[in-house]
Amino acid sequence: MGLIPPVAVPAARLPAGGVPGPGLRELLSADARQVAPQLLGAVLTHEGRDGLVSVRITELEAYLGPHDSLHPDPGSHTFRGATARNAPMFGPAGHLYVYFTYGMHHCANIVCGPDGTASAVLLRAGEIVAGEELARRRRPTSKSPKDLASGPARLATALGITTADSGRDALGSPFRLELPAEPALDISSGPRVGVSGAGGTHDYPWRFWLSGDPTVSRYKAAKARPA
């Protein structure tokens, strides 16, 4: 049925032992739908003035651009072209695209695809693997360690990422990104969370998560617009 073929199968497997820096940048320069599953299990670290927090990624979503991909992505911030906000998505792979939403939340993406094309993966959830005490201080409302980064805004808050970090390189200080030594074995995929319109349907099954992981956020459909 779908006009949009479900892509989503990783074309390449990671070599055992992970990928060194330059190879990582190259790996991230692929289509976000290929990159996303490979980033499951990866660890993103941010060392700020107040300390270090590391998150092991357990859930993410791929977003594409209007013209660089085979099919336009109506769920993407770049669907209607480049703006001041989404500019980093058109930049080099490995950099951050951070946006502010609902008047209070920050969400972080890692830019994918070659420089000049719009593509990124939204970091939706993770497990705190270092700096849990600092993460707790940043997220005092969390009732359980599993809640510290279980959601895109929660993850960004736990890592101390804001729009000031948008456009910065996630592969260089004060950030660090490490791929898992072994690719994730049990990956699930499905429609993206909170995306209204066609981009949130099964025609765009570009949400990926580690099957059964307790830190994965609960699925929530986009709020339906009243007629």
Next chain:
DNA sequence: GATTTGATTGACT
């Protein structure tokens, strides 16, 4: 210049 909306979360019934 005015209005709408949102890649969400947390509190509450």
Next chain:
DNA sequence: GTCAATCAAATCC
């Protein structure tokens, strides 16, 4: 399950 919070960016007129 429902809903308010809160404001920048995008969209509308």
